[in-house]
Amino acid sequence: MNSSSNADFSTILNRILDTAADNLRIAKILVQMGLDPNNITYDALLNRLLEIVLANITLANMFAVIGATFLVATLLMHTMVPLRIANMVGCTFFVVFGALSGSVGTFILYLLFLPINAIRLRQMLKLIKRARIATEGDTSLEWLKPFMTERKYRKGDKLCSKGDAANEMFLIITGKFLVTEFSVELPPGSLMGELGFLTPKNRRTATIECIEGGDVLTIEYDKLLEIYFQNPEFGYYFLILTSHRLLENNAKLEEIIAQNKIAPPIAVASGTVEL
Missing domain, CATH: 2.60.120.10 (Jelly Rolls)
Structure with a gap:
């Protein structure tokens, strides 16, 4: 049953390819790929694509594929630190790709991206470090x-x-x-x-x-x-820091209230009140 299903699927694909081959634009593309538009099959197309892929497996292209993988991964990340790191790794691979392939534009573009991401990563790591210190009692906001x-x-x-x-x-x-x-x-x-x-x-x-x-x-x-x-x-560390601030402000208010609190009146035998 599986063989008959595969045969039906292959037949359908061959029909689609025959129809597409009738289109002049697609026919030109097939010719450029080294295929005969009048005799195109699913197996022939698959084999030709495989040949093209194998023929283009070079060290430079391998670096480009790995770099693209890291850059695409940045789109799936929710926090900035791992995003910056993945972006820097991807840019590094593209810099090597540009050097090996002789693509000056690619080389310069991703080389410029590296220090920008490095600076932003350093700022974020410093921010997190100082915020973490705040949880240990240091309420300085130098890191901001x-x-x-x-x-x-x-x-x-x-x-x-x-x-x-x-x-x-x-x-x-x-x-x-x-x-x-x-x-x-x-x-x-x-x-x-x-x-x-x-x-x-x-x-x-x-x-x-x-x-x-x-x-x-x-x-x-x-x-x-x-x-x-x-x-x-x-955000978590900032809330802790502001909590410290609230406690400090509360302590100051309690101190002010205690200093300005009026002593209760003392009654004397004559009926007068002394403060």
Whole structure:
């Protein structure tokens, strides 16, 4: 039964080939392949294709096939680090292909891709490393600086007001800033605006005013989301880092409340109250 099915399948393919051979364009292609359009069969076509493949198996083409495999694999990857690595491997194989085949364009193109991918990979690995350190108690955001832009503020300037729409996070480099609602002074190295990134409505929870001119680094929430989606592991470490920040802010508030707490009144025999 299998032999009869194969025979039927071969017959169908031969009919398709006969019909295609009647087309002038296809006939020209068949002639270029070394086939007779008037006497074309499935077996003849298969054998000719196999001959062409075997004739073109060269060291250069093997490098090209391997490189193409790695580049196609990048389309199936969900995280940026393995994608960059696979891309660099694929580009390396294509650089060798370009050199062996004498294709100057291919050689230069993929040679330029290599340092670009290497730089982006290094940035991402550094980002992950610094974020991982944050889980061990280091809440420094030095690792975010390459992704941030600098902005200057003068005394009296407001970074944001309570209730405003939030779309960026701040890192103080120099100068001093005041959270007016809580009278909390923020020195250099302080992070501001991270809560707006985590809240559903992205609204500012306090007003921040510049009390001593300085420089601030900013990063938009869209960029933070981009970094997160490029590597979800970063998102996990960023949440831990912001959790540390929340705990620090909570401790500061408790300290302020304890310092400003009014002692309960003491009643005396005369009926007066002393504070």
